[in-house]
Amino acid sequence: MKYSASKENYLKAIFHLQQEQGLVTTNALAAALRTRPASVTDMLKKLKEQKLLIYERYKGFKLNNEGRKAAVQVIRKHRLWEYFLVKKLQFGWEEVHEIAEELEHISSRALIDRLDAFLGHPATDPHGDPIPDSQGRLLVRRQVALADWPVNKAMQVSGIASQTTEMLEVLQHNHIRLGTRLEIKKKFPFDDSLEVKVRNRPPVTLSARVAKNVWVTDDEPPAERR
């Protein structure tokens, strides 16, 4: 099955949206794709005809099994390319998204499998998001906002939600980046700020704003795939 770049973008966006909500709405998808609701309806009709999603007029929609498989393949390509761009071509992890948006539509299956091998079958992309394996199995790590993590329980940074320069500046200043292991030492209910500690460093304070935008996971990520 080969889909157009546009269709692949729709599949990917629907996949991400339905992770959070069960059913996806036309408006939400239009916003995610920066397009018009009418255009979304047009495309939904085609995707439904191709039996990639379950869709009821005026109600909402979601990918079926076929659609999910296709979406995961696109995500796999995107994240492998991002990894390549950062690890091999020395791009900064904040500059690669746009380029990967183009590369993800290259169709050759052999290419992506060889790229995967060349990169050493990486488990996550440079933003900490898991890379689906060649069978389309996606490692699901129970990611949670740092703000919601319990006190005194080891964890590591698995992703950064908001990747503004300002945000990255704060993290860099506090020696926190992807994979950094840390613990929350104290929570301050007054302003929801946190005191966290990285090994061999003095404790630092993070604002609620920051804590909400840092994803963390267990110290040792389980190999659970689905």
Added chain:
Amino acid sequence: MKYSASKENYLKAIFHLQQEQGLVTTNALAAALRTRPASVTDMLKKLKEQKLLIYERYKGFKLNNEGRKAAVQVIRKHRLWEYFLVKKLQFGWEEVHEIAEELEHISSRALIDRLDAFLGHPATDPHGDPIPDSQGRLLVRRQVALADWPVNKAMQVSGIASQTTEMLEVLQHNHIRLGTRLEIKKKFPFDDSLEVKVRNRPPVTLSARVAKNVWVTDDEPPAERR
């Protein structure tokens, strides 16, 4: 300047055709692109409006300076990707063309410059064709068919025109590949076959058919760019 994938394909094809003939014809371009003459005319009109070529109705056409620059950038991308596929991803040199046809349309300039650096600024692609540098300068090697090379003058294989499996089989059998240095020992006017000699090997005979499809160049390629 960003052009659509389709336009880039036209530019590239025109560039190659006008290397041989001065003016390109509608039919020749249609054949090269496996499309219809009417479609070619349609596109020519657009390329002319964008001031990428010189075109007179019913007469013929060729790229102007702007068009040539754009075409060379596409060729640069294509050949760098081919090099990457063969040298880094271990593809065979005969399988990479199709994939590079897609990759060559990725637009990021930063990507291609970093890829170039990552690969060590290679001078030629896996087929022996020169890779334009980042300023669009294309190394012009005086390539000539093996059939037309003088007797007893050292040379090296710089390219293979017809890359059928059968052709490659013959070459492999005679230990001839890209970069192989050899000399013609004798020409047989009867059937235009040749006796050639590779160093440290017994002489072998090549048919006229083969000799016409092997490009050769001087032993030491000059660094002449234009």
Added chain:
DNA sequence: TTTTAATTTTAGATTTGTCTAAATTTAATT
């Protein structure tokens, strides 16, 4: 130099993906 053939262009249609504006359906309020 006519006539015929080949090449090239135009006219009009089609597909994919998008849009605006209007109509329809669903949800929210008074």
Added chain:
DNA sequence: AATTAAATTTAGACAAATCTAAAATTAAAA
């Protein structure tokens, strides 16, 4: 429950790239 508002879909249009069939131009042959 009736009315207003929001969300969604339809209708009709448009741009890009392609096509077929017919017309126009150029080249070749009788």
